[in-house]
Amino acid sequence: AQTVTQSQPEMSVQEAETVTLSCTYDTSESDYYLFWYKQPPSRQMILVIRQEAYKQQNATENRFSVNFQKAAKSFSLKISDSQLGDAAMYFCAYRRGGGATNKLIFGTGTLLAVQP
Amino acid sequence: NAGVTQTPKFQVLKTGQSMTLQCAQDMNHEYMSWYRQDPGMGLRLIHYSVGAGITDQGEVPNGYNVSRSTTEDFPLRLLSAAPSQTSVYFCASSYDESTNEKLFFGSGTQLSVL
Numbered sequence: 001a002q003t004v005t006q007s008q009p010e011m012s013v014q015e016a017e018t019v020t021l022s023c024t025y026d027t028s029e030s031d032y033y034l035f036w037y038k039q040p041p042s043r044q045m046i047l048v049i050r051q052e053a054y055k056q057q058n059a060t061e062n063r064f065s066v067n068f069q070k071a072a073k074s075f076s077l078k079i080s081d082s083q084l085g086d087a088a089m090y091f092c093a094y095r096r097g098g099g100a101t102n103k104l105i106f107g108t109g110t111l112l113a114v115q116p
Numbered sequence: 117n118a119g120v121t122q123t124p125k126f127q128v129l130k131t132g133q134s135m136t137l138q139c140a141q142d143m144n145h146e147y148m149s150w151y152r153q154d155p156g157m158g159l160r161l162i163h164y165s166v167g168a169g170i171t172d173q174g175e176v177p178n179g180y181n182v183s184r185s186t187t188e189d190f191p192l193r194l195l196s197a198a199p200s201q202t203s204v205y206f207c208a209s210s211y212d213e214s215t216n217e218k219l220f221f222g223s224g225t226q227l228s229v230l
Contacts, residue, residue, distance in 0.1 A: 106151075
């Protein structure tokens with residue numbers, strides 16, 4: 001069975017600094033997708049970034065980028081120039097590819113605090 | 117655009133009571149699903165549906181029923197609430213079950229069972 005592990009329950013970063021959130025996963029599949037979701041205090045789940053396993057290039061969305069290490073099964077999220085609005089719970093998630101239904105397996109989350 | 121709408125936002129039940137959590141989407145999405153979120157456990161899939169009339173179990177289906185009579189609605193029923201079902205429940209949808217499609221989440225229902 002696939003699993004997703006986030007080993008950092010809480011992180012803190014100074015405004016304008018850079019922070020990296022860690023995520024590792026375990027799967028025997030070769031075709032899969034990885035995601036980072038942001039959950040602010042409003043509870044809304046917001047997709048931050050997505051990575052297809054077959055792509056070697058790391059995904060980037062503005063200040064958010066990932067370091068995808070397929071052999072090591074690692075998928076970390078880097079937030080550059082952190083802003084107060086980045087404070088939230090961040091979830092790493094995995095989904096099997098190959099036509100499987102759209103079922104996500106989530107990690108336990110990392111609570112990010114941004115200090116002014 | 118309303119997106120995915122969940123009602124109610126908060127609910128308190130007594131053990132043994134039944135209730136239905138409502139989920140509706142106005143994006144003509146075929147795929148809909150229910151997750152529960154518990155502290156220290158992330159989100160776990162309860163049930164999902166790939167289209168009207170079709171439902172299937174996820175990771176933690178016990179104690180919950182679903183049906184999908186229309187494309188728009190995917191209610192989650194608790195037949196006899198238990199304290200272990202205290203959680204935040206999220207409904208999510210996507211255009212179809214394709215792995216390329218983004219999931220849209222509702223804003224959640226916080227349920228407490230006393």
